[in-house]
Amino acid sequence: MTKTIEDIKKLVEPDRIHRSLYSDPELFALEQERIFESTWVYMGHESQVKENGDYMTLNIGRKPVIMVRGRDGNINVLHNQCTHRGAKVAGKKCGNARAFRCCYHGWTFKTDGTLIGVPHKGGYEETHFDIKDPKFSLKVVRSQSYRGFIFANLSSKGADLKEFLGDAASSIDNMIERSPGGDLEITGGVLRYRHNCNWKFFVDNLNDTMHPMVTHQSVGDACQSYIDELPKDTPPTREMDIVAPFGSSYENFDMMGVSVGPKGHAFTGGTDSIHSNYMEVDGYIEAMHKSYGEEKTKEILCVNRHNTIYYPSLTIKGAIQSIRIIRPISVNETEIETWTFRLKGAPDDMLHRTMLYSRLINSPSSMVGSDDLEAYTRLSEGLMSGGSEWVDMSRFIGREERPDGNMTRAIGTSDISLRNQYAAWLGYMTDVPQQEEL
Ligand SMILES: [Fe+2]
Missing domain, CATH: 3.90.380.10 (Naphthalene 1,2-dioxygenase Alpha Subunit; Chain A, domain 1)
Incomplete structure (x- = not known):
């Protein structure tokens, strides 16, 4: 990235904007990072994940996530990235799952993201791996509902959803x-x-x-x-x-x-x-x-x-x-x-x-x-x-x-x-x- 904040400030005036805002791939990449991946982005309505285990796969900016209703009835947004090698654990647009099993090596996660299964796990003895360590769970994204409208925010900082709206x-x-x-x-x-x-x-x-x-x-x-x-x-x-x-x-x-x-x-x-x-x-x-x-x-x-x-x-x-x-x-x-x-x-x-x-x-x-x-x-x-x-x-x-x-x-x-x-x-x-x- 070569654009500085000063460069970007020159592109927006009170009553006009520079044409490059619509065509510059570098600005687009920065928008993904600084807007879509830094604020509240709409995921879906709670009625789309009515039953426990119902899920939808989505993107926040460039980052794949899963919106899923867990066994406790709460809706979570999780990073759609296996904590083993990084494949997406949910591949379909939507569905119902008791757990997410990675298609590559079979690591399996509960619908709240907790890692519950690793095949042939003896090989991990005396390594840094611990199935109970939360760092091996699917990472949870901050999400909130406004009267059934679910938004997620990759940034943990800043206003809550109600204040944002x-x-x-x-x-x-x-x-x-x-x-x-x-x-x-x-x-x-x-x-x-x-x-x-x-x-x-x-x-x-x-x-x-x-x-x-x-x-x-x-x-x-x-x-x-x-x-x-x-x-x-x-x-x-x-x-x-x-x-x-x-x-x-x-x-x-x-x-x-x-x-x-x-x-x-x-x-x-x-x-x-x-x-x-x-x-x-x-x-x-x-x-x-x-x-x-x-x-x-x-x-x-x-x-x-x-x-x-x-x-x-x-x-x-x-x-x-x-x-x-x-x-x-x-x-x-x-x-x-x-x-x-x-x-x-x-x-x-x-x-x-x-x-x-x-x-x-x-x-x-x-x-x-x-x-x-x-x-x-x-x-x-x-x-x-x-x-x-x-x-x-x-x-x-x-x-x-x-x-x-x-x-x-x-x-x-x-x-x-x-x-x-x-x-x-x-x-x-x-x-x-x-x-x-x-
Ligand atoms: Fe129109």
């Missing part, structure tokens, strides 16, 4: 409260795809409300002309509900507002967003009234946020009960996963609406997501030109902003979310004094 945690709260049973469950598999683009294009786009009127104009127009041509009195459909708001005006996006907080977290929307005018689902309001009463139901359903980003790894849509996870692979490859939630106690139609949304908007073959991908591809290619060294994010800087709890609220089409993310990026990338001294 700050006021932005209210988007998770609202998604849970939308459940008449007060609980969520991952249902319906995953949409997983790779972009040949830097991970930050996707994250930048989440709260970029100046692009839908251009990037998604053709979708908005096509949807509107389809609606206009329908015979009078045709009942509205869910597809119209979901797609039409992508043709909203600049003024509508201004009105939605955007809130940004510490650590790069942010959300667009408040009472208004692209989700606020959906038609009702039969039986849902009744179930909510039964659980919460009319007043509280109104309060819960008045919160209609668009995207919330828990920088850098998780983005959620509370009002539509779906989440997307960001997994950077290389400087120009990113895996995105979309997962959908069932609201416990809600009619099945609520889940069907969530899945319809994912197919229409977020899937790689959707009408809207593919527009965004075209923009990321053109950004990747255009930024290589070098006609300009800088990427602008100056819109509404210092204007139309007010404090809101531990967050700042701004007009919806402000670039404040981008500025906030890159301030967090710079904080992570330069907060390493010991490493610079080495």
